[in-house]
Amino acid sequence: MTQEKEFPIVNLISMPENPLKTIYAACRTCYSADYPINIWENATDNEKMLKLVKRVLASGHHSTIEHCQYVFTISGVSRACTHQLVRHRHMSFSQKSQRYVTEKGLFEYITPNTIKKAGFEAEYDEFMNKTAEFYEKMINQGIPAEDARFVLPNAATSSLVASLNLREFIHLANIRLCTNAQHEIRIMVKKMCDLAIEKDSWLAEYLVPKCEALGHCDEIRGCGRKPQKI
Numbered sequence: 001m002t003q004e005k006e007f008p009i010v011n012l013i014s015m016p017e018n019p020l021k022t023i024y025a026a027c028r029t030c031y032s033a034d035y036p037i038n039i040w041e042n043a044t045d046n047e048k049m050l051k052l053v054k055r056v057l058a059s060g061h062h063s064t065i066e067h068c069q070y071v072f073t074i075s076g077v078s079r080a081c082t083h084q085l086v087r088h089r090h091m092s093f094s095q096k097s098q099r100y101v102t103e104k105g106l107f108e109y110i111t112p113n114t115i116k117k118a119g120f121e122a123e124y125d126e127f128m129n130k131t132a133e134f135y136e137k138m139i140n141q142g143i144p145a146e147d148a149r150f151v152l153p154n155a156a157t158s159s160l161v162a163s164l165n166l167r168e169f170i171h172l173a174n175i176r177l178c179t180n181a182q183h184e185i186r187i188m189v190k191k192m193c194d195l196a197i198e199k200d201s202w203l204a205e206y207l208v209p210k211c212e213a214l215g216h217c218d219e220i221r222g223c224g225r226k227p228q229k230i
């Protein structure tokens, strides 16, 4: 099975009604004698809110953005990709189980472009077909899916509901939008960022690769987007 054009499939299914106002209320609560509910109800000036939020973020008072939670559905990504995503300890996940969901016929899988360009696609597809046949043979012989799955490759796709707060979201963007991150997770995180920015354009300044936030590249091998720090 070849990679679908729109893969990975990413959707933003839940987020705060007003992230800026939420963060503003959190920030002002720290420095105001007023009740938070009054701060929330009286907050109407977007420009004023954004000014304060930017100042507080620049000062490193980042717990204030932890109140904004984003929930995504993600499909059509390889297990190689999801394995990287689940390393993020401040994210929450519900992932399709290879124990409880038995693959039927040829499983869905990702073919990286490098493999296609090198002319290995037919051989790669043959490998996947053989793997699927062997998997099915084992299932038919009574091997439980939790054991038969041992032959499924990193290329097999998975689905998740993944959620994270804005602080973790910015961290995820900073390290996974970097050109040194693996291509599939980069594309997936870019889609996540674009969906959030579509809702709140001010986030475009924060959901960026780390070099944009730092003003320089701290990688050993940079891509040239920003000067390396010597």
Ligand SMILES: Cc1cc2nc3c(=O)[nH]c(=O)nc-3n(C[C@H](O)[C@H](O)[C@H](O)COP(=O)(O)OP(=O)(O)OC[C@H]3O[C@@H](n4cnc5c(N)ncnc54)[C@H](O)[C@@H]3O)c2cc1C
Binding pocket: 087, 088, 089, 090, 091, 168, 171, 175, 176, 180, 181, 182
């Ligand atoms: C380009 C790239 C290559 C990679 N290569 C490898 C590899 O070869 N092998 C490998 O094993 N992993 C690899 N990783 C994964 C990497 O080591 C991290 O596990 C992953 O990126 C999650 O990042 P994190 O720990 O910063 O973020 P999160 O888990 O999302 O945590 C966010 C932040 O919270 C803080 N934090 C979280 N937990 C703790 C804690 N227990 N103690 C103190 N502070 C904490 C840290 O400041 C952390 O940056 C790679 C990642 C990238 C981007």
